Every structure is written in C-alpha cells, then in structure tokens.
Amino acid sequence: MALAPPDPFPCWDGPWARIDDAGEMWLFASLLRTVDALPRLHPWRLGDVKGSRRIVRWSAVRDGDHDARPAYAALTEQARDPQLRAGDAPSPDGLLASGAWRSADLALDLAADLLDAATEPLRRRAVRPATQWAGVVARLPGAWLPTLAVLPRAARDLDDPGTRWTTESDAFNSRHTVHCRDERFAADLLAPHVMALVLDQIPDSAAVTVSGDALHVWWEHTGGQRHRPGLLHRMVDTVRALADAIPSFLATDHPDRSGEVESDLADRAEARRRYQAQRTLGHHPDPVMQRIYDQARSAAMGPDVSSSG
Numbered sequence: 579m580a581l582a583p584p585d586p587f588p589c590w591d592g593p594w595a596r597i598d599d600a601g602e603m604w605l606f607a608s609l610l611r612t613v614d615a616l617p618r619l620h621p622w623r624l625g626d627v628k629g630s631r632r633i634v635r636w637s638a639v640r641d642g643d644h645d646a647r648p649a650y651a652a653l654t655e656q657a658r659d660p661q662l663r664a665g666d667a668p669s670p671d672g673l674l675a676s677g678a679w680r681s682a683d684l685a686l687d688l689a690a691d692l693l694d695a696a697t698e699p700l701r702r703r704a705v706r707p708a709t710q711w712a713g714v715v716a717r718l719p720g721a722w723l724p725t726l727a728v729l730p731r732a733a734r735d736l737d738d739p740g741t742r743w744t745t746e747s748d749a750f751n752s753r754h755t756v757h758c759r760d761e762r763f764a765a766d767l768l769a770p771h772v773m774a775l776v777l778d779q780i781p782d783s784a785a786v787t788v789s790g791d792a793l794h795v796w797w798e799h800t801g802g803q804r805h806r807p808g809l810l811h812r813m814v815d816t817v818r819a820l821a822d823a824i825p826s827f828l829a830t831d832h833p834d835r836s837g838e839v840e841s842d843l844a845d846r847a848e849a850r851r852r853y854q855a856q857r858t859l860g861h862h863p864d865p866v867m868q869r870i871y872d873q874a875r876s877a878a879m880g881p882d883v884s885s886s887g
Contacts, residue, residue: 584653587804594651602637605637612794614725616757620729635655635710649814650716652715653712654713655711714796714814717791718824722833723763723791724763724789731754732782741755763828763832766827785797790834791834
C-alpha cells in the first residue's frame with residue numbers, strides 16, 4: 579500500500595509502502611537498541627533520561643522492495659519529559675495534617691492553573707519543537723553484534739575522546755569517533771573497506787550505530803539534509819551495502835541465538851503438556867512420592883482408606 583511521506587521535504591522523494599506488523603515490531607525494538615548505543619554524555623542524549631526514548635513519527639519500506647533482508651526508513655522524534663510544577667512536591671510532614679496548609683495548597687494550585695491558562699499562548703510560541711531524526715535501519719540476519727557507535731565529530735567537536743583504540747585512517751579519525759566497549763570487535767568491524775564506505779557514502783553529520791541484529795544510519799532531520807532529493811531512497815541501498823561490507827566472520831563470533839532460546843522454550847512447553855496429559859489425581863510415577871501421598875491421605879481421612887498403590 580502506497581504511503582505518503584511524513585513532510586514535504588524532497589529527501590523523501592520516491593515511492594514508499596507500509597511495513598508489515600512483524601517488521602514494525604522489529605524496527606521499534608531495533609531503534610531503541612541502536613539509539614542506546616550513544617555514549618551516556620553525548621549531546622544527542624542530553625535532555626533524555628535514558629537516551630533511547632524516541633517516538634516513531636513515520637516508518638516505511640521502499641515500494642516494490644522485495645529484498646530478503648529489508649531496510650526500513652524512519653522519522654523519529656526525541657521524547658519529552660512531563661513538565662511537573664514545583665507545587666506538586668510533597669508538603670512538609672508538620673503541615674500535612676493542617677487544614678490551613680491544605681487550604682493554602684489549594685489556593686496555590688488554583689493560582690498556578692490560572693497562570694498556566696493566561697500564559698499558554700505565549701508558551702506555545704516559545705516552546706521549541708522536539709528534535710527529529712531521519713535514518714535507515716537494516717537487519718543483520720544470523721548475528722547478534724555488540725553495541726558500537728560511529729559518531730560525527732561535528733556533534734562534539736575535537737574534545738570527543740571516543741574509544742582508546744583509533745583507526746589507521748586519518749580522514750576517518752578527523753570526521754568520526756568510535757565508541758565501543760569491545761575494542762577488538764570495533765577493530766574487526768571497521769575494516770578498511772568499511773571505513774571507506776562510511777567516508778564515501780554516509781553523510782558527515784550522520785551516526786552509524788550497531789546493536790544486536792540491527793545497523794542504523796541516522797542524522798538530525800534539519801538543514802541541508804532535508805533538501806537533498808531522494809536521500810532516503812538512496813540511503814536504503816547504502817545501508818544495505820554497508821551491512822554487506824561487515825566482515826562475515828563476526829556473525830560466527832557473535833551468532834544470533836534467539837532461535838535456540840525459542841526452541842528451548844518450545845521443548846519445555848511440550849514437556850509440560852505431556853506431563854499434564856499423563857497426570858492422574860492421586861497417582862504419581864515415583865513410588866516414593868506415591869507412598870508419601872498415600873500415608874498423608876490415610877492420616878487425613880482415617881485408617882479405612884485403602885491404598886491406591
């Protein structure tokens with residue numbers, strides 16, 4: 579089904595289609611994981627307690643795209659914290675039971691409500707819109723990779739330390755920083771041909787984040803990026819090429835074991851079903867347990883009760 583772009587900017591030019599339910603569920607989970615790859619004190623996390631709270635405003639798949647490994651375009655927005663008034667704080671214990679305190683508290687609440695109503699038009703004009711992000715997320719089937727973030731230095735300038743490990747490319751180091759707890763994994767993933775692809779095809783202002791089975795390339799939906807015709811359509815191919823460029827041995831070193839977990843859960847469910855089907859009230863396959871049960875029933879109901887063994 580054809581899907582309209584989220585706004586009139588030409589970066590969305592090209593036909594889009596809706597994502598199926600399973601794809602949407604995977605996309606939402608992947609966005610949370612890949613956004614959470616940001617360092618805790620990075621500016622793109624400030625104002626967001628957990629750093630991964632993003633509202634998905636729009637998501638789509640490229641129309642007619644039947645690739646076995648889908649790549650989804652998404653427009654997300656940074657979630658806002660609720661604005662609580664200082665008057666909502668608990669009152670002092672000594673005054674809590676006082677009728678005078680309650681009356682004063684109600685009066686303050688009423689005054690605050692009247693002030694809110696009077697200043698609402700001004701506040702609407704003063705509130706800045708939440709930051710929006712555009713990007714493409716591709717699936718990495720068969721792998722569950724550690725968290726890694728390749729971030730533009732422009733977001734923090736040259737004071738961004740990144741990881742202790744630095745790449746051999748001066749051009750890459752001057753434009754990006756790498757954040758990853760597993761430095762060996764970062765060195766393996768950022769092979770020379772991967773760095774070359776990031777330098778040549780990924781916008782300088784974009785982040786490249788990896789977590790689990792997801793690769794996410796994203797940037798702030800502002801400025802010149804919004805006016806590049808067909809940027810998101812082209813980025814679908816770029817992100818797929820980047821996913822293909824990731825060394826294949828990493829999937830062997832970090833396999834996706836979700837299938838094993840699902841199989842184990844299915845085996846347990848089947849064992850439980852068989853046990854419940856064979857279970858008979860008053861009987862147990864273990865003779866010791868059966869004898870204990872018979873003794874307990876005899877003691878409770880009297881010596882005339884015959885054994886069921």
